[in-house]
Structures are given as C-alpha cells and as structure tokens.
Amino acid sequence: MAEEVKTKEFWRWPETNWVNLDIDWKKGKVITAGVDVGSVSTQSVVMVDGELYAYGNTRTGSDSPTSAWTGMNFALEKTDLKVENIDYCIGTGYGRVNVPMAQQSLTEISCHARGANFMYGPEVRTVMDIGGQDCKAIKTDDRGKVLNFMMNDKCAAGTGRGMEVFADLIRVPVWEIGPRSFQIQKEPPMISSTCVVFAKSEVVGLLEAGMPENDIMAAYCSAMAHRIMELLNRLGIKEKFAITGGIAKNEGVVKRLEKELGIKTADRVWYKKEYIDRGYPFDTQLAGGIGAALFGQALLKMGKAKSARKA
C-alpha cells in the first residue's frame, strides 16, 4: 500500500474529449484542425466552418508525432469524421514541427492570441498563456493579432511544470491545489525562492516546521502569481485581460494574480452566447488549438492555402 502511494503521480490531470452534436460535419464546407503539441499537454481541435466541432485534450507522450496522433484520435473518437476528411491542419506549440498530419506550422504565440480572441471575445487586449514549460504575456488587437509579447521559457518558476513538481512534492492532486489554497485562516507569506528546485527545499523545511499543507499551497500559489505578475508588468497590461493554458484552471493562482494586479481576469466562459446556452465545455487549454484551426480557415478562405482533403 505504502508503495502504491509512493508511485502515484499527483501531477496527472484527467484527459478530456468532446464532440459538438449540433453540427453535422458532412454539411460543412471547410473543416480545419489545429494540433497544439505542448511540452506537457497536446490539444487537437477540429472546427467546421469556424465553429468548434471536436477536441481532445491529452498528455504529451515521449515524442511529438505519437502525441499528435494520440490527441487527434482522441478528439475524433466520438465521431465518424476521419483525418482524411480534414481540409487543412496546422501544428503549433513546442512540438509543432513534428505534427505528421499538419500541412503547416505556426508559433503558439499567434495561435494563443487568435484562440483567446475567439474564446474570450474581441475586447481582449492582453493574453497571459501559462503553459507547461513556459509562460508568455501577449498584447493583441481586436482581430487577435499579436502586437507584442514577452515570455519566460528558460525557467520552470511560473510554469505548469513548476506546479506539477510542487504537487508531487506535497502529494496533492494538482487540480486540488487551487481550492485547498483558500482553506486557510490567514494568507501566509509567499515562498521566497524563485527557483523551483530551491522552492522544493523551502517547502520541505516548512512542512518540517509544521506549517499546514493548505497554507503551503497558498504560499506557493502566491509565489507563482507574483512571478507571472513580474512578466506582465514588464509588458504592460491592458484590459480585457484573459488567461489561457493549464494554470488558468488553478483559481489559487488566478485569484491571487488578480489581487496583485488589481485587475480582474475575463470570466472563463465562451464569448459566443450560443456556446454558453448550449453548454459547450470551456477549456482554457484549447486556445492554441482553436487559434491554429481558425488560421487554417482564414488561409483557405484567402486562397493562401489549398485544401489537402483526401476523402
């Protein structure tokens, strides 16, 4: 039993997929896909005439091509749509050059800005994407075009990977950290180490000193929020402010970031009212994939790309 607990992986978040039953893909004119192969997670998004049709959110495996296929098959699991039916596919993210079914690749910066524009609406001016291995603050216009950005891809502090390491250390599933970080008497001072490796020893020290687990989670979430704020302050922040990526799901970090900035983040719901009414699931990790799929639509429409549909 003890062994089982030891080998349990607390960073493992659940994978999800979804198909839009309101759309018949066979009637659609243009079917595009975006595959966002990140360092930690892979999202495949399929869009029919610019509307969300299907997605799959999976963990990235040991190599990009396999991960891209796993993600794509998972997205298409509940539909009879095949990869051959897709007109155009764009790869993005850390492993974008190794997406076998993609005709083209684009950087995740432009895809996230475009995706956030679709998800949160054209009023978005600042997008903060907190991914598995990097975090980036992006300034964007009403069309989701990137005006400027700043990123940290050198250091695990302020990234999802840092949070996963922390989850494994304190043996709490990663999705429980946010809610539990609010079950505290008083907001503790943040973890003082920037580096995740040093933060680990700091946390071990705090645990030994008898600090309650929930307080330590609060302290880590504040430290992470602070790190993200530093990046945002350098770029300059303008409302509406949207967060994408996995950490956007961690209220413990998001709420503390809002408090530090004094700015509310955009509600994590669809900009399109009918999407809300129909209860389409909203997943902040999808922004990159949605952006890529939308770029595919635009390229085909402008005649800058040719349909690669095989069936």
Next chain:
Amino acid sequence: MIVAGIDVGGKNVHIVIKKDGKIVGKGAAPAGMKKAETVEQLYNEVLKKAGLTRKDVERVVATGSAAKRAAFANGAIPDATADARGVIKLIPTARTIIDVGGEEGRAIKVSPEGKVLDFAINEKCAAGTGTFIDTMARALEMPVEEMAKIALNSDQSISMNAQCAVFGESEVVSLIHQKTSKQNIARAVLDAIAGRVGSVARIVGIEKDVVMVGGVAKNIGFVDSLKKNLEMSVTVPDDPDYIGALGAAEAAIAGVYAEKVKAQSYWKKRPFQKGKVNNLR
C-alpha cells in the same frame, strides 16, 4: 590565540580551528534541516578531535548564507569577504575568485590585500550551482564524483538546451533515451553550468589569476569545463570547500566581526526574454 571560522551554507557546514596561525582542526557535515543543531554538534566534535574545549577558543566568526545559525559566534561576515580573505591567504596572486557552492554561485574581484573590489552573485536559480549538478547526477543514476570523472572521457561535445534544473532533468532523461553516452551527457551538464558560472564571472570582469573554491571546485570535470569556458587556467586550492570557514577564521584573527559588501545580481542583468513579433497577417 585560538580562533574558529564557521561556514554555514545552504547545503553544508564547514568549521576550521586555527591556533597561532596554524590549522589544528577542521570538519564538515551536511547542514540538514536543523542547521543550528548541526553547527553545535559539528563544532563540539571538531574541538574534541583537536583536544580543545569551547573555553579555549578566543574568537569565533561565522559566514555563509545561514551564518546566523551559529548563534554563539562573535560576529558574522559575508561569504564574499570570507572567500577573499581565505583565498588571498593561500594564493596571494589571486585576482578573481569563483565560488560555486550548493545553492549559490559567485564571482569576486579581489585586491592584492584581499579586499573585495566587486562581486556578482546568482542565488536565485539552481542553474549555476552544485544543486544542478547533483540533480543531473541523480538523473544519470551515478554519484557526482563518478560523473565528474567520466565527463573527462567524453568524445563529443553536445550542448544542453535547458537552463532550468527542472527542465534539465527531463532533457538528461531524454538524452539517455536517445542512447547518448553517459560521458557525453555528463560533459554537457558540466559545460552548461560552466557557461552559466562564466557569465556571472564576466559581470565583474575576469582577471588573472583565477581561483576556484567551494564544493563544486572538487569536481574535476567541472573545473575542466570552466577552464575551457574562460579560456584561462584556473587554480583550485586544497580543500576548496573549506575556504569560507578559513576566511572566517582569518577575520577572527584580524578581529573583524562584521563587514559589508554590495553585490551585483546576475538576475538584474538578465530580464525576461523580449519577443520578436512575427505575424502571419
């Protein structure tokens, strides 16, 4: 006169006892979680071995990032001045001191008198410290000493992409999966850290002679990488990890119980990466 120098670092405690200018006792122990207790224990142990009691010691000076844990000391001096005092005592021609310990890396410019002229430090990030090397040795499943040795036999120089220790670990694992030889991985890790330490040293400017101290100085593979990075010879004194404690003892002899220096932080010089915008439309 009998004096003691105590260096309480992030990872280890080092103690040196000097009698009339000669080292009569020394000892080291992992600092652990309860540093104050470790210091007490080690201090008593070292004194006992030297045939001394606490009453015999006239002056005690502490140093290191957790110097306050040696509460019984007469005073504490910063690591940089302790390094400077210790190194100049052993190698009077030293002008640049590079000290890489468990949780910090620093470069110090010293005057011939052992005065700190300038120094730069990286204390925020595990890249460029002994912890990084330890982490990678663990990923390679071998002791650090072995990793240091095999790095000298590498036949190919590969560069690591990751700077961060967290990402570095995954990179080492994937290099192992790609069947890269352990020698070459070890070399890549040490080269990466040497590059990092080298850039901290360049903040203060590198002047001959370069002396390397701290626990990582015992890593022969690392010293080799650093030499290549700086394109300069690097001297390592005997017991390089004791230099801080030795310097503190020297300060005690001189009757210095407090000193001040101001550092240039590596991190202030390296802000976040600014992006280049490359729009599709």
